[in-house]
Amino acid sequence: MTRMLLTSVGILAWLRALGMAYAAGDAQAGKANSAACAGCHGPNGEGIGSNPPLAGKSEEQIVQALQDYKSGKRANPVMKSIASILADLDMSNIGAYYASLEK
Numbered sequence: 001m002t003r004m005l006l007t008s009v010g011i012l013a014w015l016r017a018l019g020m021a022y023a024a025g026d027a028q029a030g031k032a033n034s035a036a037c038a039g040c041h042g043p044n045g046e047g048i049g050s051n052p053p054l055a056g057k058s059e060e061q062i063v064q065a066l067q068d069y070k071s072g073k074r075a076n077p078v079m080k081s082i083a084s085i086l087a088d089l090d091m092s093n094i095g096a097y098y099a100s101l102e103k
């Protein structure tokens, strides 16, 4: 847990250093929410079969994808129903969590 926190802090510092806009989600909170995703995307976000991997994607990519599923811009009935129950804060937290995992 400490190591994970340090890793997130390290990644944050690194992204800031690169000058990237970063909506700092809480990876620890996201980890709890990710239980709802693990059945399809794998316990470590590694992907299972046709369910794409999430580990190592940026928080921005994950939040964008979830918002697009929710709005219907990206059409997928399964992900739409899941994204629809997520609030913006959940999305950033989950995004931060998967971004903290190795590909």
Ligand code: HEC
Pocket (backbone or CB within 6 Å): 033, 034, 036, 037, 038, 039, 040, 041, 050, 051, 052, 053, 054, 061, 062, 063, 065, 066, 074, 075, 076, 078, 079, 082, 094
């Ligand atoms: C029932 C299975 C299932 C569950 C549960 C599920 N997903 Fe998905 N997810 C999919 C499938 C299938 C796709 C690919 C959809 C497509 O083709 O766009 C996907 C795509 C995604 C993508 C886009 C990935 C990319 O490479 O663009 C993200 C991000 C994502 N899911 C996040 C989540 C999160 C976060 C959760 C949990 C809150 C979750 N998913 C739960 C099946 C699932």
